Amino acid sequence: MEFxxxxxxxxxxxxxxxxxxxxxxxMNDRQFPWFLLVPKVADVREIIDLTEDDQxxxxxxxxxxxxxLKAEYQPxxxxxxxxxxxxxxxxxxxxxxxxxxxxxxxxxxxxxxxxPLEEGEVARLQSLFADITF
Amino acid sequence: MEFxxxxxxxxxxxxxxxxxxxxxxxMNDRQFPWFLLVPKVADVREIIDLTEDDQxxxxxxxxxxxxxLKAEYQPxxxxxxxxxxxxxxxxxxxxxxxxxxxxxxxxxxxxxxxxPLEEGEVARLQSLFADITF
Numbered sequence: 001m002e003f004x005x006x007x008x009x010x011x012x013x014x015x016x017x018x019x020x021x022x023x024x025x026x027m028n029d030r031q032f033p034w035f036l037l038v039p040k041v042a043d044v045r046e047i048i049d050l051t052e053d054d055q056x057x058x059x060x061x062x063x064x065x066x067x068x069l070k071a072e073y074q075p076x077x078x079x080x081x082x083x084x085x086x087x088x089x090x091x092x093x094x095x096x097x098x099x100x101x102x103x104x105x106x107x108x109x110x111x112x113x114x115x116p117l118e119e120g121e122v123a124r125l126q127s128l129f130a131d132i133t134f
Numbered sequence: 135m136e137f138x139x140x141x142x143x144x145x146x147x148x149x150x151x152x153x154x155x156x157x158x159x160x161m162n163d164r165q166f167p168w169f170l171l172v173p174k175v176a177d178v179r180e181i182i183d184l185t186e187d188d189q190x191x192x193x194x195x196x197x198x199x200x201x202x203l204k205a206e207y208q209p210x211x212x213x214x215x216x217x218x219x220x221x222x223x224x225x226x227x228x229x230x231x232x233x234x235x236x237x238x239x240x241x242x243x244x245x246x247x248x249x250p251l252e253e254g255e256v257a258r259l260q261s262l263f264a265d266i267t268f
Contacts, residue, residue, distance in 0.1 A: 046212050048200045059193050066182045077222065078180050081215035085231055085239035088211065097219055105219035106244045 001042040006089040009038060012114070014122045017129035021057040024065065026125055029114040032103070033073045033096040037061055044090045047082055062092060064134065069096045072128075079107065135176040140223040143172060146248070148256045151263035155191040158199065160259055163248040166237070167207045167230040171195055178224045181216055196226060198268065203230045206262075213241065 005023070013025040013036055021041075027034035039058060044050060050058060066078055075096035082092045095108060103111050139157070147159040147170055155175075161168040173192060178184060184192060200212055209230035216226045229242060237245050 046200065046204075047214060048197055048204075048212075055193060055197065056190075059189060063182055063189065066180065070180075070182075077217075077219050078182075079215070079217045079219070080181060081213070081217065081241075083211075083213045083215065083241060085211050085213070085241075107215075107217055107219070107241050110240050 003040045003042045005038065006087050006091075008087045009036065009089065009091060014117075014126075016122075016125050017132065019061050019064075019134045021054055022061050024061075024129060026117070026122065027114070028116050030117050030121070031112070031115050032101055032108055033069060033075070034108065035065060035069070035094045037065060037092045037094065039090055041090075045084060045088045046090065047092075049090070058092070061134070062094065065094050068132075069094060072096075081107075083109065137174045137176045139172065140221050140225075142221045143170065143223065143225060148251075148260075150256075150259050151266065153195050153198075153268045155188055156195050158195075158263060160251070160256065161248070162250050164251050164255070165246070165249050166235055166242055167203060167209070168242065169199060169203070169228045171199060171226045171228065173224055175224075179218060179222045180224065181226075183224065192226070195268070196228065199228050202266075203228060206230075215241075217243065 013027045015023060016026055017024040022037040022039050025036040025038060039050060039054065041050060047055060069078060073096040076099050077097045079095040079097050097104060147161045149157060150160055151158040156171040156173050159170040159172060173184060173188060175184060181189060203212060207230040210233050211231045213229040213231050231238060
């Protein structure tokens with residue numbers, strides 16, 4: 001079976017880059033710097049469903065994204081989470097959180113409606129990520 | 135500086151085992167099988183604050199705990215998350231979630247008050263974890 005992105009993820013986020021294991025995507029919500037890593041592996045719901053090699057690669061890509069989030073946004077806290085109760089396809093949330101954001105200190109999920117990204121933001125991020133050689 | 139468990143984690147959870155990197159703890163909430171891995175490293179807030187070796191060890195311990203959760207509870211979904219907006223000391227939540235649990239499909243944090251574990255449950259878990267040689 002081939003990897004196909006879940007329709008909810010395709011609807012709510014934009015493609016930024018293809019890394020060795022994961023699609024990097026940004027959620028369409030201007031309230032938070034909110035990124036996803038989606039392993040391009042068919043039929044995977046849990047991190048432990050990946051091979052050990054792919055788990056290691058996910059850790060590497062997550063680490064890289066976390067360092068980038070810290071450098072780009074200087075957040076007060078990172079949130080990294082694999083939940084998937086609503087969309088079971090494995091996707092790992094990476095958020096830069098601020099004491100001043102609308103959800104702080106609660107988690108971001110299901111609290112407030114999404115506010116679409118500002119015009120040009122997806123193109124700006126795609127251009128930034130195009131310069132990252134992993 | 136020596137590792138000291140954050141007071142909120144000491145208040146809300148019980149010690150189950152010491153693994154090579156982490157304390158394994160169970161949250162005092164009977165509504166969910168809800169465990170924590172707390173790396174025994176001083177002054178660490180983010181996964182990327184750990185050394186790369188410790189990140190690998192955290193992945194190993196997380197993987198082990200996830201497999202154990204699946205075997206013990208047969209959940210519909212695992213939730214694995216490093217948030218720390220309220221308690222910045224690095225701790226990684228590991229939850230077994232069910233379509234029938236009180237928070238489903240929302241995340242568990244900050245939705246409903248905790249209901250203490252049943253009497254004997256901590257001792258039962260401590261005894262189970264005592265038999266696990268990591």
